[in-house]
Amino acid sequence: MLVAWRYVQRYSLIQSFDPRAWVIFFSCFLAGTVIFWDFRFLLFFFSIALLFVFTSRIPWKDMSRAWIFIIGFILFFSILTFLTGRGGVELYQGEHTLTKLVANFKILGWTPTLNITAEKTMYALSMLIRVFSIASMTILIPYSFNPAHYGIIFRGLGLPDKVAYGMDLTMRFIPTFGRDFSLTMDAQKARGYEIEKLGGGLFAQVKKLAPLIVPVTIHAIAGSEDIIDAMDLRAFGVGPRTWLEKLTYRKRDYVLIAIGVVILLASMALSLLGYGKFWVPGFLLG
Amino acid sequence: MSGDKPLVIEDLNFRYHSRETLAIKNISLSVDAGQVLLIAGASGCGKTTLARCINGLVPRSYKGDLTGQILLNGKDVTKLSLAQVSQIVGTVLQDPERQILGTKVANEVAFGLENLSLPREEIIERVAEALDHLKIPQLLNRETFHLSGGEKQKVALAGVLAMRPSILLLDEPLASLDPASAQDALDIIRSLADEGMTVLMVEHRVEDVLRIHPENAIFMMDGQIKYYGPTSGFDKSVNYHEVKLPAEMIIERAKDDPAPERLTTLRKESVVGRGKQMGEPLVKFEDIAFWYEEGRPVLHDVNFTINRGDVIAVLGPNGAGKTTLVKHAIGLLKPKSGRMTIDGKDSSQTSVAQIAQTLGYVFQSPSHMLFAPTVEEELAFGPTNLKHSTEAIPHEVANALEIVNLKGHEKYPPLALSFGQQKRVSIAAILAMQSKILVMDEPTAGQDYKNYLGFMDSILQMPGFDAILFITHDIDMAVIYANRVIMVNDGTLVCDAKPAEALKDFDFLRKNRLVPTSLLKTNLDLLPKTGRFYSAEELAHVVH
Numbered sequence: 001m002l003v004a005w006r007y008v009q010r011y012s013l014i015q016s017f018d019p020r021a022w023v024i025f026f027s028c029f030l031a032g033t034v035i036f037w038d039f040r041f042l043l044f045f046f047s048i049a050l051l052f053v054f055t056s057r058i059p060w061k062d063m064s065r066a067w068i069f070i071i072g073f074i075l076f077f078s079i080l081t082f083l084t085g086r087g088g089v090e091l092y093q094g095e096h097t098l099t100k101l102v103a104n105f106k107i108l109g110w111t112p113t114l115n116i117t118a119e120k121t122m123y124a125l126s127m128l129i130r131v132f133s134i135a136s137m138t139i140l141i142p143y144s145f146n147p148a149h150y151g152i153i154f155r156g157l158g159l160p161d162k163v164a165y166g167m168d169l170t171m172r173f174i175p176t177f178g179r180d181f182s183l184t185m186d187a188q189k190a191r192g193y194e195i196e197k198l199g200g201g202l203f204a205q206v207k208k209l210a211p212l213i214v215p216v217t218i219h220a221i222a223g224s225e226d227i228i229d230a231m232d233l234r235a236f237g238v239g240p241r242t243w244l245e246k247l248t249y250r251k252r253d254y255v256l257i258a259i260g261v262v263i264l265l266a267s268m269a270l271s272l273l274g275y276g277k278f279w280v281p282g283f284l285l286g
Numbered sequence: 287m288s289g290d291k292p293l294v295i296e297d298l299n300f301r302y303h304s305r306e307t308l309a310i311k312n313i314s315l316s317v318d319a320g321q322v323l324l325i326a327g328a329s330g331c332g333k334t335t336l337a338r339c340i341n342g343l344v345p346r347s348y349k350g351d352l353t354g355q356i357l358l359n360g361k362d363v364t365k366l367s368l369a370q371v372s373q374i375v376g377t378v379l380q381d382p383e384r385q386i387l388g389t390k391v392a393n394e395v396a397f398g399l400e401n402l403s404l405p406r407e408e409i410i411e412r413v414a415e416a417l418d419h420l421k422i423p424q425l426l427n428r429e430t431f432h433l434s435g436g437e438k439q440k441v442a443l444a445g446v447l448a449m450r451p452s453i454l455l456l457d458e459p460l461a462s463l464d465p466a467s468a469q470d471a472l473d474i475i476r477s478l479a480d481e482g483m484t485v486l487m488v489e490h491r492v493e494d495v496l497r498i499h500p501e502n503a504i505f506m507m508d509g510q511i512k513y514y515g516p517t518s519g520f521d522k523s524v525n526y527h528e529v530k531l532p533a534e535m536i537i538e539r540a541k542d543d544p545a546p547e548r549l550t551t552l553r554k555e556s557v558v559g560r561g562k563q564m565g566e567p568l569v570k571f572e573d574i575a576f577w578y579e580e581g582r583p584v585l586h587d588v589n590f591t592i593n594r595g596d597v598i599a600v601l602g603p604n605g606a607g608k609t610t611l612v613k614h615a616i617g618l619l620k621p622k623s624g625r626m627t628i629d630g631k632d633s634s635q636t637s638v639a640q641i642a643q644t645l646g647y648v649f650q651s652p653s654h655m656l657f658a659p660t661v662e663e664e665l666a667f668g669p670t671n672l673k674h675s676t677e678a679i680p681h682e683v684a685n686a687l688e689i690v691n692l693k694g695h696e697k698y699p700p701l702a703l704s705f706g707q708q709k710r711v712s713i714a715a716i717l718a719m720q721s722k723i724l725v726m727d728e729p730t731a732g733q734d735y736k737n738y739l740g741f742m743d744s745i746l747q748m749p750g751f752d753a754i755l756f757i758t759h760d761i762d763m764a765v766i767y768a769n770r771v772i773m774v775n776d777g778t779l780v781c782d783a784k785p786a787e788a789l790k791d792f793d794f795l796r797k798n799r800l801v802p803t804s805l806l807k808t809n810l811d812l813l814p815k816t817g818r819f820y821s822a823e824e825l826a827h828v829v830h
Contacts, residue, residue, distance in 0.1 A: 001383040003431055145390040172389070180654065186618045187655035189638040191646040191715065192671030211667065214657035218701055222653060225476045226384040232347055234398035234449065238369035242403050244396040244410070 002172040002227070003179050004147035012143045013055035020156045021253035026137060028260035032267040033133055036276040037091055039126045042133065049133040058143045070135045074128060082124035083114065091278035092119045097283050118284035126278070147172060152245045161241040169227065177220065184215045290360030292374075292453050292484040293317045293340065298354035300339060305350075309335040310509045313354070317502070319452070322476065322485040324517065326492050327506035328734040329529040329706045333488045336506070338458050339363075340486065342371035348466055359452065373396065380458040382438035391417075391425045391433070391441050398449040420474060435604040436467025443474070453484045460491050461732065464603045464759050466799035474497045490734050492524075493532045493804060505529070530735040530762075532823040533805040541824035559595035559752045566594040568723055568753055569615055573624035576610060577689040584610045585777045588624070588757030592723065597746065598755040599764035599785075602774035603799035608757045609650070611774060612725050615755075616647040643672055646721030649729045652705075652712035657697070661687070661703075661711055662696040668719040679718075686714035689744040691737070706733050710741060716746070726756040730763060739821075742767055761789065762805045766821045773798050786810075 009015065014022065033045045095117035103112040145153070151168035155161060185195075188211045195212070231237070270276050298313040310332040317323050323613045327333050338344040346368055356363040358374045361610050366374075379385045388394030395416055399409040416422045418441050425433065433441060439459065446454070456475065460468040468491075476498040479485045489495050496517065502521040505513040511525035521535045531539075569592040585607050592598065592615075602608050613619045614626050617633040626633040629644045646668075649655060658664035658751040665683040674682065687693050690710035695703070709732055716724070724745070730738035745754070746767060758764065764771050764785055771788035773781035775798050781788050789795065790810060792802045809819045812829060820828055 001386055001431065002389075004389040004429065006429070007389075029547075043413060051332055062333075147394050150389075169387075181653070183649075184477045186638075187649045188614075189618065190616055190642055190649070191655070191668040191719065192639045192642045194637070194639045194671070211655075211657045215654050218652050218656075227387065229343060229347060230379070230385045230387055232343065232368055233341060233372055234445065235369035235372045235401040236397075238367065238401060240403050242400045242406055242409060244406065244413075246406070250491075 001176075002169065002223075003176045004172050005142040005175055007146045007148070010057040010144070012057040012144065014052050014140055016252065017256050018247050019145050019149055019153045020247060021249065021256045023153060023157060025256050025260035026141075028264040030134060031208040032263050033130060035267045035271045036130075037126055037278040038276040039122060039129065039279055040127055041270075041276045042129045045272050046129050046133045049136045052140060053136050054145060056140055058140070063139065063143060066139055070139060074135065077131075078124050078128040081118055081127050091123065092280070095119045096280075098284065107112050113238075118280050119278075122280045122284070123278070142175075149245055149247065152243045152247055155243055156247055162237055165236070165241075173220075176223070177216070180216050180219050180223075181212070184212055184219075187215075188212065195216060290357070291316050292319050292359055292473065293486070294355075294357040294360075295340075296355045296357075298336075298339060298356060299336060300344060300350055300352050302335075302348060302350040308509055309350075310339070314512060315504065315511070315514060317453075317484050317486065319484050320479055320482045320783050321502065322479045322498065322500035324492065324495050324500040324503040324520075325486060325488045325506065326490055326495075326503065326524065326529045328490065330704060330737055331506040332509035333506050334457060335509075337377070337455055337486070337488050339535075340453075341375045341377040341455055342366070342368050362775055370404065372451075373402070373449055374451055375453045375455050376446035376449055377455045378439075378443050378446055378459055379388060380461050382435070382442040382462065385442045386430050386438060386445075388430055388445075391428050391430055391444075394430050394441055395445045397445055402449070412448045412450075413444075416444040419447060420444050420526070434467075435462050436464065436470060439463055439471055440468065440474070443471075447478075451483075453486065454478060456485065456487045456489075458489055459487070460489060460494055464799045465761065465801035466796070467604065468494060469497075485700065490529045492520075492529045496532060507637055527735060527736050527739075528734065531809045533803070533825070536585055536822035536827045537808070537829075540823045543826075545827040546821075546823045558597055558754055560748065560749070563673065564593070564595040567591045568594055568629060570627045571611075571614065571624070572626070574611075574614060574621045574626060575578055575621060575623045576621055577612065585614075585621075585631060587778050590772065590779060590782055592753050592755060594752045596753045596770050597663050597768050598753070598754070598770045598772055599768035600755060600757045600772045600774060601759075601764060601782075601798070601800060606774045607777040608774050610758060610777075612647070612727060612755065615723075615725055616645055617641045642668070642719065642721070644721060645723040645725060646716040646719050648713050648716045648724070648726040648729060650707040650731065655715070656700040659699055660697050661692065661700050664700045664711060665715050665718045668715055675719070682720055684720045686717040688716060689748060690714045690741050691744075706737060709733060710714070710737070712747075713741065717745070720750060722750070722752040724751050724754045726754075728758060729756055730758060738763075739766075761795075761800055761803050764789065765803070765806050765809055765819045773800075775799075782815060786813060 029045065029048065033042070036042055046060065096119065098116045098118055098121065101114040150171045151165050153166040155164035159167065193211055291317055294316040296314050298310060299308055300310050301308045313336060321394040325333050325336065335344065338348055339352065339356060342363055344350065358366070358371065363371060386394050387397055392413055395413045396409050399412055414423065417426060420443060422437065422440050422444065425437060425441060430438065430441060439462070459471055463471060472494065475485055475487070487495060487500065500517050502515065503513070503517045504511055504526040505520065513520060521531055524531070526536050526539050571588045571590050574585055577583045585716065588611060598614065600608050612618060614621060615628065617628070617636055617638045620634050628636065629677050630639050632639065656664060658667060662683055665686055669679045669682050687696065690713055692707065692710055692714065700708060703711065712728065713729060730742070742763070756763070768785050771781065771783060771785050772779060773788065780798060789806055795802055805822055808822070808825060812825065816828055
């Protein structure tokens with residue numbers, strides 16, 4: 001059976017909108033964010049994200065695990081970006097060294113040296129804030145939307161019945177997959193399987209993951225066959241469909257959509273005019 | 287056409303494209319409105335295929351060669367669309383978990399009506415009507431995921447009834463329910479039939495179904511009908527080893543047959559724990575409490591000890607905390623308060639893999655653990671993880687396969703086996719680990735009567751176990767196999783005693799959503815004479 005994220009009515013800002021309006025706003029937000037590399041512009045998007053997060057009324061303990069995972073992930077990649085400067089080289093030509101850290105030891109005749117440059121620093125910071133804005137807006141979705149509305153949201157956005165119901169099932173597949181994974185993990189642990197003790201080369205490691213991957217995959221396939229049978233037995237897809245749930249736009253929803261569209265159009269215009277490219281504050285360039 | 291019977295089947299044969307032999311052969315039957323037809327048989331007898339032919343999944347979703355005719359209200363089923371069939375035949379599958387699609391009860395019950403594109407107002411009306419009919423209107427806005435097993439089954443039924451079918455097809459509807467929920471479901475089914483619904487019920491728990499007096503019954507074997515007629519003649523014609531008949535019927539029939547090979551005498555003084563100091567504590571639960579959310583304990587004040595020689599049946603309603611309780615024994619869950627010791631070691635300081643060396647845990651669902659390309663490799667996985675010697679492993683594997691009656695299947699891919707066989711592979715996979723303590727969560731679920739008696743017999747005869755504990759919904763399992771019964775309700779132990787003591791008070795049983803079975807009643811009646819509990823086959827020879 002498909003599991004859904006538990007829905008709690010929190011009377012928060014995000015929940016006060018029609019979910020369709022929010023999805024449109026969210027899409028504009030995403031598109032706007034990825035246009036810019038300028039730290040100052042990104043701060044604007046970051047503050048929108050923070051506004052929704054801090055008004056979401058989701059207790060920290062409910063979302064702490066998701067946040068810790070995402071923060072860990074983002075920090076890891078930001079630091080990696082910072083250390084290597086990878087990805088940023090297309091955005092800037094010269095680099096201005098701020099300090100140079102030289103290790104007082106050698107590895108195989110090579111002295112590890114870290115060039116901290118103004119460009120690398122700003123690139124890492126911009127990347128951090130950009131990904132963080134997107135992640136924090138996305139993380140709110142499962143905690144804020146009513147799973148019973150998934151189908152009608154997509155239908156309401158203009159997708160055909162079948163596709164909309166398919167999206168509904170897909171959204172619910174994510175937590176279901178999580179549950180199946182932890183059940184399988186438990187079952188294999190009870191057979192003496194210890195994932196911590198994976199060793200050997202890459203191929204050997206993947207092979208040792210089979211006890212987890214195979215049952216979870218098979219379960220997903222068998223589960224979808226059951227779902228198809230259950231849908232067939234109740235006449236799914238024979239014609240146009242009535243949706244029991246109803247969503248209605250209110251004034252505030254149109255306002256939200258308008259704000260989203262304005263942000264996106266303004267972002268595109270600014271970008272075409274040449275604003276919002278990678279930026280390093282003057283004082284760092286010395 | 288008026289006057290047509292709701293269902294007529296003439297000379298039906300079907301072969302799945304993936305198989306070489308016919309799944310069902312020469313099936314002919316007819317059912318009148320307002321009647322209940324019981325379709326019984328062991329797993330693999332073709333009853334599920336027959337059900338799929340009737341509800342139209344065969345040949346639409348399951349391809350194959352179909353000959354013969356199925357008429358629904360006089361109309362040929364192959365000429366109808368699946369949508370039309372679904373308005374005539376409402377199907378409730380074995381496991382409501384596999385049928386429920388909606389996140390909320392309202393959405394679930396409305397699903398079929400939405401697909402038929404009825405106006406919203408009518409859908410809302412019909413949903414309320416279906417829920418009222420089953421006396422569950424209070425569930426309307428609940429999330430389906432958080433319902434109990436019995437509630438899920440009723441909601442699935444409501445979703446089908448809302449479409450107003452004239453035939454109700456139930457495929458083992460009792461399999462996942464606790465006894466009291468099963469009885470509720472049966473009562474509802476009978477009253478639906480009395481209101482004019484035609485009910486087809488596929489079930490091997492015949493004893494339970496007989497309580498609602500089906501008008502006719504079919505017994506199937508190897509894809510063919512072996513008996514078809516009034517239920518009164520049913521017990522004479524069926525193989526009582528294959529389906530579960532009421533105890534009195536089995537006793538009547540079995541007394542003319544040779545005595546069972548192993549009488550319970552062997553079993554009760556079973557080999558479990560033999561040759562060592564009996565009664566030595568192995569697993570200790572001390573003041574165990576557990577919760578997922580503070581303030582809502584799933585378990586509280588749990589105190590008991592598994593001793594050497596114990597064969598414990600854990601009984602209790604769906605959602606009482608039975609699985610949570612036994613997951614502590616293998617350390618998958620660590621108590622929030624209290625102390626859990628396994629073989630003298632505190633579970634909080636031991637990994638699951640370490641505990642697995644002494645305690646084998648068989649999960650409820652085989653599909654969460656089977657992964658290997660062959661049965662043999664599947665069974666070797668546990669012992670290999672536990673670093674058993676390469677000489678010992680083939681021997682352990684062969685032994686385990688023998689017990690679950692799957693010899694000859696060594697090279698089969700476990701995932702290609704039937705559900706019942708997969709379940710037995712999952713039990714064998716733990717048996718091969720040679721743990722001293724065996725813990726099983728619902729070992730008999732999805733098994734037919736013959737198979738589960740077979741492997742439970744063998745497991746209890748298997749040397750090397752110091753103690754066995756199993757969770758079950760089936761009181762008869764406790765009657766036949768256990769020497770100790772633990773009842774769990776609302777997260778704590780409400781009873782811990784010998785079976786004859788624990789199961790004698792029927793009011794107490796009902797309070798814990800258990801329903802006394804004919805075997806239990808017969809055993810209690812005969813207890814002064816027999817001195818302890820026996821299986822029905824054995825009673826036939828012990829008493830007579």
